[in-house]
Amino acid sequence: MNKNLAQVNTKIVTPEFLDLNNLSIGGILGWGIRMVFVMAALFVLYNLLFGAVEWIQSGGDKEKVDKARKRITTAITGLVILFVVIGAVLLIEAVFGIGLGFSQSIFIPRFGHAN
Numbered sequence: 486m487n488k489n490l491a492q493v494n495t496k497i498v499t500p501e502f503l504d505l506n507n508l509s510i511g512g513i514l515g516w517g518i519r520m521v522f523v524m525a526a527l528f529v530l531y532n533l534l535f536g537a538v539e540w541i542q543s544g545g546d547k548e549k550v551d552k553a554r555k556r557i558t559t560a561i562t563g564l565v566i567l568f569v570v571i572g573a574v575l576l577i578e579a580v581f582g583i584g585l586g587f588s589q590s591i592f593i594p595r596f597g598h599a600n
Contacts, residue, residue: 515586522587525567532560 536556543549574587584590 509590511584511586511591515584515589515591518586522567522571525563529560529563529567532556532563536560 536553536559539556540550540553543553571587574585577583578585578587578589
């Protein structure tokens with residue numbers, strides 16, 4: 486019986502944005518766009534977490550509870566907007582066959598591929 490179950494015969498490749506030999510403007514822009522989405526998600530989670538902390542620390546003060554509730558509501562609204570935008574970008578990429586830098590490299594068929 487083979488005891489090396491965790492080993493896979495697959496070559497590990499360098500991610501596109503770290504591959505300095507095939508560096509392109511589309512790859513850099515795509516990486517930047519993905520990082521903007523990651524930063525937006527982290528910002529939303531930060532606001533959600535600290536809204537909850539404000540609520541806990543309010544001590545029953547109605548004004549502080551309302552402020553915390555507003556912060557949590559705003560964070561959840563931001564999260565919904567973020568998911569809608571991601572879904573719209575993925576849908577546009579799939580329907581029109583173009584890359585907008587999120588799930589595919591930036592690619593517009595009319596202008597050709599940057600690589």
